[in-house]
Amino acid sequence: MFPNLKRDVGFPVIGSVVLFLALFGGGLIYQTILNNGSAERLVTTMLIDAIIVIGIQIYIGNTGILSFGHIGFGAIAGYVFAVYAISPEEKLKRIPTAPFGLTDTQVSPGLAILIAVVVTLVFAVIVGIGLARSGAQSGSVAATVITLALLFVTHEVAKSWPELTGGNRGGISFAIGESLEGRALILVVLFASMLIARLYGQSRSGRLAIAAREDSLAARAMGVNPLVQQMAALLLSVVIVSVGSSLRVWQIGSILPDRFFFDYAMLTLVMLIVGGRNSVTGAVLGVAVMTGARELARRLGQDGFEVFGLGLDEAPLDWVFRENLNSVVLGLAMVGFMIWRPTGILEDWEFDQWLYRRFGRGTQTEPGRLAELDDVPAATFEASGVSVAFGGFKALTNAGMTAESGEVVGIIGPNGAGKTTFVNVITGMVEPTDGAFSIDGVDLTGSASHELSRSGLVRTFQNLRLFGALTVRENVEIAALVAKEHRTERTLRDVDSLLAEAGLWEHRDRRARELDYGNSRRLELARAAAMAPSFMLLDEPTSGMSDSESLTMIEQVRHMAATVGAGVIVIDHDLGFITGISDRIYVLDQGQVIAEGTPDEVQANARVQAAYLGSAADR
Amino acid sequence: MTELLQNLIDGLGRGSIYALLALGVAVVFGIMHLLNFAHGELITIPGYLTYWAFNQGWNWWTVVPLIIVSAVLSSLLIERVAFSRVRGASDFTLLLTSFGVHFIVAAGFLLYVSASVKPYPRPGWFADTIAVGSLNIEVFDLAVIVVTIIVLAGTTWLLQRTMFGLALRAAASDFDTARLMGVKSDSVIRGAFALSGFLAGIAGVFWIMREGQVTPTAGINPMLQGVLAALIGGLGSLRGAVLGGLVLGLAEVLLRSWLPVGIQNLTTGFVFVMIALLFIFRPGGLLSVPQVERV
Amino acid sequence: MLEVTGLTTKYGAISALRDASLTVGAGEVVGLIGPNGAGKTTLLGSIAGLLPIDSGTIRFDGNDITSGAPEKILRAGLSLVPEHRRIFADMTVEENLKIGGVTRSGAERAELLDEMAELFPVLRDKWDTPAGYMSGGEAQQLAIARALMSKPKLIMMDEPSLGLAPILVDLVFELIDTLRAQGRTILVVEQNATRMLRAADRAYVLRSGEVVATGTGAELLDRSDLFDTFVGG
CATH class of the missing domain: 3.40.50.300 (P-loop containing nucleotide triphosphate hydrolases)
Known part of the structure; x- marks a missing residue:
């Protein structure tokens, strides 16, 4: 499964630990400096975003297929989690006529996450077959539209099936948010996601998927069946996105159709693209950079230059610093990177591989010449x-x-x-x-x-x-x-x-x-x-x-x-x-x-x- | 029988708008392989202008040309500012660029207008119907169908009979060879965006009338319908785009009338499922353009 | 008329042309x-502006056209009949020809259309047929006629006999003779070396991206080492 244990397992483990500590540590420092509830929420949000973006990276990064649909999968998982995890009393208020006897069911949040993953996987298999049929390969337009359609179907169904989803207005809300104390679960999941994403990228399946991403024809000529590897990457990525989305619902304590729609798809894609979609390090960097940029834009939009402690009499640039500035920043980041650096900040630089080349490999000597084979089977x-x-x-x-x-x-x-x-x-x-x-x-x-x-x-x-x-x-x-x-x-x-x-x-x-x-x-x-x-x-x-x-x-x-x-x-x-x-x-x-x-x-x-x-x- | 006829007319009315949108998407896709996720902005921007114009005391007679002209100009502007900088880039880059453009425009309205719904009056005849035998035909549907037929005829004439149309078709089928013949790449691409904007403008007139309001994300639905219709018909085929639009419109209306009352509001979901099935069994769309794999 | 000096072109890492130079004078038929x-x-693609040039210059009629856009180079009076003909298959014969004359005024285009109908009787018979339905020989004639529609001062043809039956190859060379008789300047890339050398006033021999021999058609035909260039030795 792994060609070289040191390079493909050992160093990715070390690298994931470092990445994890960098992201979490950075968040912790920020939170300590500001020391208020909104900073804490921001960091928690960032960590969950990171899980989902890493999940998406497994698919987009390794296959080169642009997907909007992962947020659709996230919606499915989020709703499944919600209808299983909230209490029957709450359900009687929100969705008294839920089908499948769901109104009376309640399971522990952990089990609800598991159910969410399984249900979402079923949908992922169906979508995956559709993608394969459409001849999906790196950059294929039809595949992207199929994923976009998935995002819309889930949104549409969530809106128009209020018996199950609570619809567009009330949504489902429940008070289990506080039970996510200390974010221990988020941290565990985040680290696991990083590790899984890195291990997958180095695994046989990941390597073959990347080969097909680089050149589908050449990969097939080397005996690779891209469709199989794409399906593997899709399922793995959907698992992580599902867990991340469940955590998101748990964190917020409610779910609405618009939470998992265009805006969130855009946000996660920008995070992925800015850092470099082909690398997990890039995905994590993108999450950190965009979280920071958006937060800065949000506060600039609210308070203008006072953010920097400048008590100016007249607010300069107040036509720029307006509410919702952070949305514009997202759009500009997307278009700007596409025009000037479509491969993102890090391209496909991976921290642990750099580490391996620098420190892990030791000196190598050129192997000796091979003798010609003389006992080959005749063909x-x-x-x-x-x-x-x-x-x-x-x-x-x-x-x-x-x-x-x-x-x-x-x-x-x-x-x-x-x-x-x-x-x-x-x-x-x-x-x-x-x-x-x-x-x-x-x-x-x-x-x-x-x-x-x-x-x-x-x-x-x-x-x-x-x-x-x-x-x-x-x-x-x-x-x-x-x-x-x-x-x-x-x-x-x-x-x-x-x-x-x-x-x-x-x-x-x-x-x-x-x-x-x-x-x-x-x-x-x-x-x-x-x-x-x-x-x-x-x-x-x-x-x-x-x-x-x-x-x-x-x-x-x-x-x-x-x-x-x-x-x-x-x-x-x-x-x-x-x-x-x-x-x-x-x-x-x-x-x-x-x-x-x-x-x-x-x-x-x-x-x-x-x-x-x-x-x-x-x- | 009456009900079926009624539905067919409703479906054609709806489908005509989709067809115009899809044709605009297909024209741009043909020329630079860009599936334009920002196509819906050619309705959002005129939508806000409509809202503004009514506040200024304009009426539909003056707003209709405003919608069409602003759609064309928006299309050209977006090409100039964004798409001209990613010409020839990978499909991945093109898709995300157009998605980003959609987002910037939507966020711009969010920033400078507001997230709230901005209403404007529908035309007085909007809900009028004409009785033909036992059929009740909406004037609106009739207008859409008639105008669409005229516009499609005009577009066909443009593509078949004018040098610009020939250049556009030649460039869509083989861009380099068209340039070898002297077709100017800048002009033909801008022409394609202008045509795409014009078609979106016509569709926009009806879309904007029907909605009666505009929001920053108003472009998402027309974009999706246009892109899906183009894909249903077969990306790269102009005829397919028109066909795809009509099929999509008919499917929506017919499905809504056939589905049991309880789940009628899931129509869109079912339409998507049908589209998914179409792609699974006919990945290239209805009029698929053969894709030759180059070694 | 056309002066190519020290042209080097690369495809990624592949060096496709190394320091190639050639000239074509007015009224000449030059073989490559x-x-x-x-x-x-x-080489033809670089001249026509389709391929990026690494170094060297291309002058045409005294003007520097190095690395110009294809549509500009055509307007300077250079027209290329591309390899594999690349006609617009979905468009009719007439429409293909009209595109060829896209740089001309309406009246001039109509005149040129008549001229082509006369020069290529095959095309006249298929005027309204989609070009994709034509046979290889017909398509080749269409490709040449389409290039002539721009009234080029110099017409370049890339492998006009490629994939054609012997009798149609004859036709292509007859056509080159006809065009020469009209006083046109032609640069032809051709794999059929003997035929080309007979038809050309002068020729250049290319091997591995370099010009290895040049001379009149007759001189090159007499060169005994020429066969080696093709067959190796």
Whole structure:
């Protein structure tokens, strides 16, 4: 579940303790200085906000999907908590005709929270399925609207079902607020939320969700099913939001439809975005910063500059310092950050990971070279009779090829010859009109991308698809995590050794998006190798490379493939590169295989020359 | 039968307003992939102007042009101040920017007007009905339907027959190529916002008349209906947006009349559930635009 | 007429063009050939203002147009027929052409429409059909006609024969001949090197983002090392 106990459990625990103490301690100091009831309320509110924002961070931060719906889930939890926790006497006043015999039921607040979590989870599963169906991925608009719709449904139902909710006017109020003495429960929950959020982010599921957030296509090509990880993140985040919302209701002692609506969704989102949505540290920082900013704005709005003890005769800027200034501050913060710093103050900087890199890791030595594998199970890739037609246009006609493990097979052809279509078919992006492909006789036609890579056919991308915000090492680690689960019959190579093998050891802590081109290509290769593939499919690995870079690439591809015992299928436009690297070559032209053979045979083939130079011999 | 016809007309009246709102959302979405959560502000702002104008002694004859003009100007202003700075940014950034704009406008009215409801008179003919056989048709519904038909016809003409319309469609289908042809990106985006504002202004005239009052958050409902209708029809499709609006309006009215009396006030909730089902079984909306995944 | 000096363009970390220079004189047909991935499309895209340029200058008709917006560069008289044609599939043939002439006055646009109908009889027959329904060859002609609608001083074509059947490739080259006969200036990126060299007055050979050879079409055809550039060696 955790790739590295020290990094993924130990330091997150330490980090959470520090974060917790910072937020709570800061609140305590503020409260001590001001020493009044409203300061105490403000701090309590901040701590509960922090729980809810951290809960939301688990979903938005790890999946990249913008959700307004978490406050809708919060509303569900809040109401469930309320109708279970308040006393029957109070219910007789507020909701005498509640359905399901709820009027007479009362349970302890703790149990009510539990019930609230369970009920809300049921809704979360339903919404999660809807999100998955809508093809939710990082930044997807339809998913966001679905979550927005959820927020409105809950609000609408809360307003228009007064028998259960007390409706818009009286709401439900109950006097259990004072039993939340010393905030012990809030503190426990807050610390737990921080810890859970950090542990999830470092866990296998969290890592895979983040990979999909960075690049859904590449994640699927590494065997990740984003929908599963998104659902996991959703459920976990809903649990925390539900607990936080129940505590909020408990704290205030009442619930109204508008408490969990647009304004609160806005507040929590701004808190998350300002600090940096991709990091728990950022979420906590955002809560602190926005609580402070709003409080300052509120008091400026009330008292103007007198807040600073300036007894001015004439109130300057009184057209700005008005009541409700804090709402404007929220809106301005949101738009301002989106325009000037959409990733927030901290981007994805995580305190405990910084701590780990600085103090926890100790010195590392570059692992030694890996020996080539010689006892790999033999595998055969076969594609036959593959045809693809788009409308009337035949992109591919009856194309076929085979490849054996240990072999490098090249596919080449001029622009528009059908190479890309062929790649799209055997990577599951395009369903062939006719034909099939298989590994060791297992038919893979029509499989999804993540199934293909789990079956042993792992691809790279022509235009480089790395998980940009993750480090070089983390990129490879993602693939290793999947391999550990789905490629157990193969020899799995250690992540550090693969990094060293690819010449990336010194770059291992850099973010993938900071790498230069050659290193990016090598990283893609190492990442694919970490999947312990039976076959690596390299799509134009030298596009944009100079001749000398291409030459070194030949060595690296061959070596990397031998290290994990994979066969290689390489598609490229550059005949020089292909002839240098391949044992056998297939030549495509106009959607058909026009030649097959060793590099020498192919180069001597008149049809190949014609296809390439368009010489008069053919046309 | 009579009741069904009656409901159909009511639904069309309601749906026409949604269709105009959705079309405005779709036009902007097509051109810069921005789902505009601030679209409702194009009703809030004219709403407050309406309140102000009636206090100044204006009447509906002069307020209607005020609503339309102010909606267009607001749309252009919001583009200029906020959206022009996030052109080409990620969808996440675009969504939150528009959400933030909604919030700033709402908070501005909260700050400088007040949270309380600001009423103004509805037009005198608002509740009038015309009897056609056994049907009682509301003049308001009739006006909405007629005006919507005229506006949609005009918009169709604009999009099909004018160079601006062609440029808009070209830019929506392939922005870079349209620029290669000489279409000016600034002009076409501003044009799209102006058109979106105009459509919101027409819808706003009826919305504002019907409400008879305005609050800082008055834009939330029209925004939601517009966005949902655009999504029901299929994001990116202009025809879909109109269709989505009509479907949404009809669904609301028909559902309200079919639901048992006890739970009629949950109509909106049920409409949402239906929409959710639609997305689950047809994720792209009614007239879905095929999405090609680029490698 | 067109003068490109020391152009370097990067895609993220990928260096797609390194210090590339070329010139096109008025009335010339200039070919740009090289293997796939050599940077030909990047070069045209950089000239047309679609791609950000890292260094180098582009001058056209004596004016500096480096890093101009595409719509400005078109107004300077440079028109690009993009790779994969990129016609507006939902719009009719006529509407596509009208968009091509968006910078022209109404009367001039009408004249140009007539001219295109004459030059491309195929289009006349499909005038009101959505362009998405056309075959590859027809779509290519539409893309070229659309670019001509702006009355460009120089027209750039990116792989006009891409994905076309041999007979349609012939048609494209005939079209280039026709346009040359009209005295137009043309810069063509083409993968079909031999055909291109025969059709062009001059040509540049690109490889790995660098200009590796230049000369008249005939000179380059005689270069025995040219095959190696494509096939490697």
